[in-house]
Amino acid sequence: MFFINRNNNNAAGMSVGLMGGTFDPIHMGHLVTAEEARQQFDLNYVVFVPTGMPPHKDGEQVTLPEHRYLMTTLAVMSNPSFYVSSVEMDSEGPAYTIDTVRHFSFGEKEIPELFFITGADAILDIFTWKDYEELLRLCTFIAVSRPGYSLEKFRETLDKHCPGMKHKVHLLEIPALAVSSTFIRERVALGKTIKYLTPEPVEQYIKKHGLYVPTG
16 A cells, blocks of 8 residues: 655655556556656656546446455565555545545645556546546646557647647657557466466466456
8 A cells, every 4th residue: 555644744746656547457568657657757656546446447347356456466566666555446436536636635735746647548538537627737647658559649639629738748658568458358268378468476366366267
């Protein structure tokens, strides 16, 4: 669990990246993205925030939160700059980005400086997010581009739908990694190896608990 003492201002001057996701399961692409963001934007820490009840995946089957939390913890434990927070999983209702950002923001002083790491596609829909105007006030967004993604098209769309938002969104290009959580789940279901697609402790956890294996 990531924790900052709010009483002694030990977060003053600190930059923290928040990386939300289902992490079902977490994979090397997530870790590469987080580390690249940490280095390029000089972040002190990156906090992985597994979702509890993802509002955008209503009706889809998602692995139990405790499994996803433990897999994420296993994946980041070797990096002293990575942490995991259960704040969204502890929420009784659907998890919204604004609630997570509020949790890590200390009021008007906005200590620490917050960066929210997400895909470039998601950023283009930000004006549909809950309380998006407050989100833009409380944090800066790191928009991660995927292989083959047109950054020029991204900038044009951003200017069209969210004018004046340029200073709150930074683009981050990540080397091509042909891996996704869906791809990993499919390989497990087919009995294929997932070695080197996710950290070994996560691979072993999936095997131990029989995750993603078809039943019946």
